[in-house]
Amino acid sequence: MAAVYRKETVHSLSYICGGSLLSQRSVVSAAHCFQNLPATQVALFLGRTNLESFSEDGFVTRDVERLIIHPDYNSLPDADIAVMRMAAIGSFTDFIRPICLWTETTQVSRVVGLSGTVAGWGSNENGQLVSPIAKRAEVKIVSEVDCIRSSAVFSKLVTSRTFCAGNRDGVGPCMGDSGSGLVLQRNNRWMLRGIVSFGQTNRGQCNLYEYVVYVDVAQHLNWLEDNM
Structure with missing residues (x-):
């Protein structure tokens, strides 16, 4: 599971959507989560269950390098799918596993x-x-x-x-x-x-x-x- 955030300021993030880890570098989510939102304003939390606790073992934060919206997406569910490519390749752990x-x-x-x-x-x-x-x-x-x-x-x-x-x-x-x-x-x-x-x-x-x-x-x- 991945938690998707919008970067509000340098030190401020707002939770927007969920996602699923596909590989060491990619997460899939819904395209409608990213309307008018560039990749540089997206951050991912991996390996978290409690969003209010920063003392959880094993969680990491990742920047997004590229945001790929399905070409057929038109605001309807039919192709409401997007892939986020992380800026750095991550590692799988006991807390971070792909689906x-x-x-x-x-x-x-x-x-x-x-x-x-x-x-x-x-x-x-x-x-x-x-x-x-x-x-x-x-x-x-x-x-x-x-x-x-x-x-x-x-x-x-x-x-x-x-x-x-x-x-x-x-x-x-x-x-x-x-x-x-x-x-x-x-x-x-x-x-x-x-x-x-x-x-x-x-x-x-x-x-x-x-x-x-x-x-x-x-x-x-x-x-x-x-x-x-």
């Missing part, structure tokens, strides 16, 4: 009904805009038909390169969790299948009684491999 890219069938129908894990530092149940401690939730992947039937909003957002997931029980990714990965355990390996892109709100609060739309990473593997 595996998807290697099984890319058909969404084959993962419908499975529950994935999503984690991040987004808004919590106490109303904090950023949760200092990373939280995780298990969310069920649903079919395109079920997603669109649940809310008319999704008819304009769900495509062949996205999927919906959620339990519609008030638990799941919230504001600030954009860019965080949805992972599935396959053959004893954690594999990245989705990236948090869009969730509905109600009076300024997350509406987790509706599904959340994810970018389907499995539909962007060639682009990711070319840019990581």
Whole structure:
């Protein structure tokens, strides 16, 4: 897991999104996190769980050298994906590990009904805009038909390169969790299948009684491999 920050001043950072470590030099997140934001104003924290503690063992801070937005991105979830290349090559440790890219069938129908894990530092149940401690939730992947039937909003957002997931029980990714990965355990390996892109709100609060739309990473593997 990676925490993505915006550099406000020389000594000030603001948390903006989550991300997933792909390699010693690259992190993937959601493209909408970086609107009008140059790479020089982005910083990454790796190996952290508590954003308020600077005494955690093993965490590192990395500058971003290049920010690569998917060429098809147009503010919709379909290609809401971006890769950050770090300015320096890092090392893997007990605290910093990459996520595996998807290697099984890319058909969404084959993962419908499975529950994935999503984690991040987004808004919590106490109303904090950023949760200092990373939280995780298990969310069920649903079919395109079920997603669109649940809310008319999704008819304009769900495509062949996205999927919906959620339990519609008030638990799941919230504001600030954009860019965080949805992972599935396959053959004893954690594999990245989705990236948090869009969730509905109600009076300024997350509406987790509706599904959340994810970018389907499995539909962007060639682009990711070319840019990581």
